[in-house]
Amino acid sequence: MRSAVLDNDVIGALVSALGTDSVIHEGSALSFFANDVYRGGGLPLAVVRPTDVAALQQAVRTCAKFGVAMVPRGGGASYTDGYILPDGGHVVFDTGALDAIEIDEQAAIVTVGTGVTWANLKTALDAKGLRTPFWGPFSGIAATVGGSMSQNTLSHGSTMHGISAQSVLSMDVVLASGELLSTSASTAMRFYGPDLTGLFTGDCGVFGIKARIRLPLLPVLPHFVCLSFAFDSFAAYHAASRKAAMARLDDSHFGLDLALSQGQIGRQEGIGARAKIALQVLRRAPNKAKGIAQLMRMAIAGEDAMRAGAYMCHFIIEGFDAQEAAIKAKLLRRLLDGLGREIANSIPTFVQSIPFAPLFNVLGPNGERWVPVHGVFAHDQAVAFDAAFKDLIAKRKPEMDALGVWLGTMFSPVGPSGFLYEVALYWPDDRTDYHRTTLGEDYLSSKPDFAPNAASRAYVEDLKIAIIALMQDFGAGHFQLGRAYTYQQRLAPPAASLLRAIKSELDPQGLMNPGALGF
Ligand SMILES: Cc1cc2nc3c(=O)[nH]c(=O)nc-3n(C[C@H](O)[C@H](O)[C@H](O)COP(=O)(O)OP(=O)(O)OC[C@H]3O[C@@H](n4cnc5c(N)ncnc54)[C@H](O)[C@@H]3O)c2cc1C
Numbered sequence: 023m024r025s026a027v028l029d030n031d032v033i034g035a036l037v038s039a040l041g042t043d044s045v046i047h048e049g050s051a052l053s054f055f056a057n058d059v060y061r062g063g064g065l066p067l068a069v070v071r072p073t074d075v076a077a078l079q080q081a082v083r084t085c086a087k088f089g090v091a092m093v094p095r096g097g098g099a100s101y102t103d104g105y106i107l108p109d110g111g112h113v114v115f116d117t118g119a120l121d122a123i124e125i126d127e128q129a130a131i132v133t134v135g136t137g138v139t140w141a142n143l144k145t146a147l148d149a150k151g152l153r154t155p156f157w158g159p160f161s162g163i164a165a166t167v168g169g170s171m172s173q174n175t176l177s178h179g180s181t182m183h184g185i186s187a188q189s190v191l192s193m194d195v196v197l198a199s200g201e202l203l204s205t206s207a208s209t210a211m212r213f214y215g216p217d218l219t220g221l222f223t224g225d226c227g228v229f230g231i232k233a234r235i236r237l238p239l240l241p242v243l244p245h246f247v248c249l250s251f252a253f254d255s256f257a258a259y260h261a262a263s264r265k266a267a268m269a270r271l272d273d274s275h276f277g278l279d280l281a282l283s284q285g286q287i288g289r290q291e292g293i294g295a296r297a298k299i300a301l302q303v304l305r306r307a308p309n310k311a312k313g314i315a316q317l318m319r320m321a322i323a324g325e326d327a328m329r330a331g332a333y334m335c336h337f338i339i340e341g342f343d344a345q346e347a348a349i350k351a352k353l354l355r356r357l358l359d360g361l362g363r364e365i366a367n368s369i370p371t372f373v374q375s376i377p378f379a380p381l382f383n384v385l386g387p388n389g390e391r392w393v394p395v396h397g398v399f400a401h402d403q404a405v406a407f408d409a410a411f412k413d414l415i416a417k418r419k420p421e422m423d424a425l426g427v428w429l430g431t432m433f434s435p436v437g438p439s440g441f442l443y444e445v446a447l448y449w450p451d452d453r454t455d456y457h458r459t460t461l462g463e464d465y466l467s468s469k470p471d472f473a474p475n476a477a478s479r480a481y482v483e484d485l486k487i488a489i490i491a492l493m494q495d496f497g498a499g500h501f502q503l504g505r506a507y508t509y510q511q512r513l514a515p516p517a518a519s520l521l522r523a524i525k526s527e528l529d530p531q532g533l534m535n536p537g538a539l540g541f
Contacts, residue, residue, distance in 0.1 A: 029111075032088045033068055036113070039080040044071045044119075050455065055114045057456035059384050060101035060393040061479075064110020066093070071116040075194070075202065075233045078120065082231065083200035085113050086533060092198070093535050094227040096169025097139060098456070099161040099381065101393050102504030104173055104226050104538060115231055117168050125150060130239040131191065131209065136168025136232045140178075141378040143167060147239070154237045155183030162378040164460075168232045174224040174501040176442070178377055181272045181435055182340075185501070187223035189237055195222055195230040198529040202233065209236060221524070226504055226538040229528050243273075243340035247351040248370035251362035252331025256408045259333035259433070260441065262361040264401050266337065267435030269357055271350040275337040275435065282430035282446060283334055283369070284387075335362065335433075336370035381460055386448040389469030390426075391479075395486050395506075396444035397498025404441045407496040411445070414492055418485065425478040426450045427485070443498075445489055449478040503539055510540040 033047045046052065047068040055069050056062050067090065072078040085092045091112035095105040105114065120135030123146045132154065134143060140158025147153050157178045159165050165175070170186040171193070183189060192206035205219040206212055212219050222229055253259040259277055266275055337354060341347030355364065386392050399407055415422075415429070422428065427449045434442040452474040458466065490500075490507060500507040510518050525532075525541055532541065 028088065029067055032084070032090055032113070035084045035088070036068055036070055036081060039084050040070055040072060040077050044073065044077070045069070046071075053455045054459045055095065055098075055116070056106060056110065057454045058101055058103060058106050059099060059456060060103070061106075062454055062456075063103065063106030063108050064112075066107075066110060066112050066114045069114040069116050071119050073119045075120070075196070078115070078231060078233055079196050079200045079202060081113075081115065082196050082198065086198055086200060086531065089531060089533065091533050091536050092231070094168070094172070094231045096137060096166030096172070097161070097164035098169075099159075099165045099384075100169065100173060100502055100504065102173075102502045102506035104502065104504030104506075105535070106505075107537060117166060117231075120168075120233060125152070125239075127152070127239070129210070131236050132239055133234055133236045134167050136166060136171075136235055138167050139163065139378075140165055140167065140170070144378070148242065151242050151244075152239045153179070153242050154189050155179055155240055156186050156189035158378065159186075160373075160377070160379070160383075161381060164381055167235050167237070171223055171235060172225060172227050172232060173504065176434055176436060176501070177276070178274055181267060181274050182270055184437055187220065190219055190223065191236040191238055192219050193222055193232050193236070194234040195232050197230045198531065198534050203230065224501070224503070227535040228525060228538050228541050230534060243342055243347075245341045245344045245347040246273075246374060247339045247341075247347045248367040248374055249337040249339065249351055249354060250365045250367045250370060251335050251337075251358055252365045253333040253335065253362040254331055256333060257405050258361045259335060260401070260404050260408075262335055262358045263433060263435055263441065264404075265357050265361075266335075266354060267441075268438045269353070270438070271339060271354045271357075272337040273340045275335060277333055277335040277433035278369075279333055279431045280331075281428070282432055330365040331362070333433075334365070334369070336367070336373065338370050338374050382465070384460060385453070385457060385469065389466075389471065390428075390448040391451040391453075391472075391482075392446060392448055393482065393486065394444050394446045395489050396442055396502075397490070397493030397496070397500060398436050398440045398442050399493075399496060399498050400439065401441055403496045403498075404443065407443065407493065407498070410492060410496070411443075411489070414488065421481065422485075425481050426475075427478055427482055440499075443493070447482050447486065449475065449482050451475040451479050505537050508540070 036045045045068055052065050056065050070081045072081055092115060093105050093107060093112050094115045096117050117137035120137040122135040123138055124133045140162030144157060159170060159175045159177045171190055175186040191212045195203045197203055205222060206214050208214050263277060339347055339350045384392060430446050432444045436442050450472040452472055503509050
């Protein structure tokens, strides 16, 4: 048990190291930082927001001296207890002020502070006609480069270029001692000897706090085609996605079942949202005539486009010129021939126009609470898992209905050989300070309010655990491990002991994000 005197000493030392403006230690903000998108943990002792790497090192040294747990937090857009500590009493490291972006066009490298959001990075790179290979999750309006690299992330650019960890050259990481470790001896290359950069990807911050990250640059391909297909069965959907992932014709693609197609799109139905989409479509179209034609197609397709089959797959294809994009689209249509039917492309057009939409999806379409759970499957397991999952849900359906719990599924490719199956769970429940702060009163007042609902909440947690266990029965792996997915137990003994040896070398007191990855 920590004493109040010691807590005051820690806070005093942090304030004198960083200044009052960079340390929060009282008030409602602490409760915001005690919640992720899914649920809450214990109250932190303090939140620090260092403005440069030296200040970050100083704050880490201070915590290490007092033996206080340190928990890094980027945009806070995760839902796997990655940055919340059940017992509290920790110091949260909010990386938001580490927001420098240095673009070296000649070297084809961008160096970012880890608190840079993917949306801000895209704005800075767009101005120069540049991009990174992987260029962010859908949550990129809040999610940071540091957060994505720390828990592995996919979406924009992922079919063509893989997940976040595949788009990093090197990192500078502040270790638990306060020392700064650079992961590569060369800024130009990652694979200079053993891949030390890879060691820190997906580590959920247990090996240290990332301060700076270097990513490679590519030219933006300014021409694009958006395509959508509907499928009557999961097996047909999976076959199409597998073929597309192997062919790598699209920059990214993703799939939604009917429940999510209706739920997600229900969100964009306001007149204001539609006007914004129209404006973005026009702005991003290679020329005005094409933009207007696209808008007309979207208007004619209307909402039926979202309900055209049991599963829908949405593709964004890019090219150096219109011809290249059109040829890739033609090849993709040929590849998927006989598996599904082409439908109006409103959804990928929307996503292409607004790749980083506001975080409305942290609640369900009617204000319900939301938590996703996912597994990444080998292709030969995906269809079998889907059947077993549907069996599980059929058995649970009466209980789910009684408690107001419902779900939808979405899918993404993970390179040519992995298939991500994500289940979004919804239930009626009270909001937390995370939702109130992120969405604001204006938005929340337009949605139904729910009373605290411990029964449905507990049921969702139990269902989530059952789904993860079923996924693992089919050999699934996971991203975003946090405290939600088992990891060390699934490693072979020599790998597990190597991991523990690395942890004790980098963080001998076990102060960095204790509990994440099972440490
Ligand atoms: C609406 C919505 C859409 C989403 N879409 C996607 C998607 O398309 N694809 C996808 O993969 N995920 C998605 N996510 C999940 C999540 O937003 C992303 O995985 C994102 O990368 C999290 O980044 P963050 O900066 O918010 O990290 P946080 O949530 O702040 O942190 C995540 C983990 O990284 C650690 N961490 C953060 N910063 C550092 C650092 N500097 N050094 C060391 N450790 C650190 C934290 O301790 C924590 O364990 C979505 C979430 C929401 C709410």
